[in-house]
Amino acid sequence: MSESELNDRAQHLLKALVEKYIKGGQPVGSQALARESGINLSPATIRNVLSDLESLGLVSSPHTSAGRVPTDQGYRLFVDSLLNVQPLNNDVVCQLEEKLGSDDDPQDLIHRASTILSSITNLAGIVTIPKHEYIALRHIEFLPLSQKSVLVVIVINENEVHNKIINTPRAFNRSELEQAANYLNAHFAGTDIQAVKKSLINELKEAKNNADEFMTTAINMASQALNSESESKAGDYILDGEINLMNYAEMSDLDKLRLIFEAFNKKRDVLHLFDQVIRSEGVQIFIGAESGYTVFGDCSVVTSPYKVDGKVLGVLGVIGPTRIAYDKVIPVVDVTAKLLGAALNHQK
Amino acid sequence: MSESELNDRAQHLLKALVEKYIKGGQPVGSQALARESGINLSPATIRNVLSDLESLGLVSSPHTSAGRVPTDQGYRLFVDSLLNVQPLNNDVVCQLEEKLGSDDDPQDLIHRASTILSSITNLAGIVTIPKHEYIALRHIEFLPLSQKSVLVVIVINENEVHNKIINTPRAFNRSELEQAANYLNAHFAGTDIQAVKKSLINELKEAKNNADEFMTTAINMASQALNSESESKAGDYILDGEINLMNYAEMSDLDKLRLIFEAFNKKRDVLHLFDQVIRSEGVQIFIGAESGYTVFGDCSVVTSPYKVDGKVLGVLGVIGPTRIAYDKVIPVVDVTAKLLGAALNHQK
């Protein structure tokens, strides 16, 4: 029996093994499976099957006299074709709906999504900041703050608000600023922010040619504000519940843990990983080395894009040890993504 | 020799011991001190002195055949009367000045202060959000976002900007909102935010009596925005570099570390501790149990309030193991507090 196609019995045993290992965290032996797998077989027979699973690379044993542990590929097969995804507990649904009910500040929603993900799953929760492929300038407003500084308030898309304080060459009074804002709003409200930036460059030239000092600075201010705007959206995420990872025995290696935390801080690796998900449908899972990042070699990542109007705005998910309760975590990530999308949509 | 007054020799040895222990992290024995303390005494004599220091509670030994380690009280005496505070390295000063140079967003400054504190000291850096005893409303602005929601922009004090999106019973057009804002600005600009809230309550009654629907909602909106405003300032801080703590051997106990991280997350204990500093002058240090919080029983906290115009706005500091280089950390905290105060002041 070494066909690469697994028969039902082998599948069933693999499933039982993974489930037991996920529960207990201890290598699973033939006796335990004989007792608890539901299949009526002697340990000896099960040993034969396990031996096959091992040569297929689905399980491995830490040492001769230990039981078997799923490999990344073992988990993969389990997740792809053996898993019984649990319907979401009613309690959990309520929690999610409550926390992700309508709220008008997108930032708040993102934060809450991240918190609720981590607290429900006891893993680290991550939500990327929404990234609109098309950033429509909705409104711009200037307020004088002091002699040399002006507050620029920019509203983009539905209701994302950003502030930027910029310095000006001279003091402007309120009506001057109002005039400038009116001009910009009249010309550019509803336009994509990139397009606005391009237009402004042209207008800037023109204003300079006309030696129109006022328009020159007005346009300058707008450009500055919009520039730092698009920068700040360069890619970021909200992380919560990293500490949960310290509770897992398999993460008790302080050095590995530190590397993971450092990766969380640098953000780069996580963002790259999440970028891969952005074009996929529904929940996507990276098990162990599958992520391609050695830092997360002992971790699993369960992710899902979240969308508004069918457009993917970002990705959310959880990170934990490979030994996580996929059957429970997957629907949580799935539903959170949907509810977050809905909440962001609801604001319109 | 068991007078509670320490003679010079004993002080010198304590100093040498603390310095060596801070450097090496290993219990210090009589031989090492004989060699390196600069005093020409035999190990035997030094043992006698150490024995005295121990009965005074200034040092202790982990076990019979280990050297001595400073106790909290030992560190306290060291810090209070034996410490040679190092002048700040020029490099470090440059770094600090660069990062805390003028920038017009207070939030950004706080963040940067926290980052730079942690990166210079290799400890966890903490900066509390500025807390103005007197919050002056400077400007309020309403912008229509959608049918049922309005963006409220509030500028308080010098240039702290806050946004709040609130729901309204009906749609308002731009000019209505402008009118409301004008009214509020005319009446309340420059007034303390608490006073504004009180006045608004009265005006609200009046408007209701007059059945003035428009003013009623306008005032309601303002109240809502101001309320969530004062809440959000309830007490918070920016933390950075917690991961640094994982590098210290004495913090290698995962459970303790987790408790500390949890305390950082909950924020309560740190805020209480920092509150004690708010009325003190200059750098304040809590060594081990002195903080009064068991979570930080193995930690030292070096803090300083930061001020603008002589008014304390907040507190910043670092947290690390008790074994930290006080001579270097103290001036860093001190100067950072001063530069942060200056940067916040500079904005006016």
Place this chain on the structure above:
DNA sequence: ATTAGCACTCTAAACTATTGAGTGCTAAAT
């Protein structure tokens, strides 16, 4: 094809030296 039996392997835990750093005490030296 399945299983009982059994020898074998290897970890984890419990014990047992062994080493060496550092102490405290005592008696001699300064």
Place this chain on the structure above:
DNA sequence: ATTTAGCACTCAATAGTTTAGAGTGCTAAT
């Protein structure tokens, strides 16, 4: 009266040993 050499003693850390038990793989019987 200090200081110090000398020495017995303590105790953590390390390495080596033993034991127990869990689990395996193989073989021969069912």
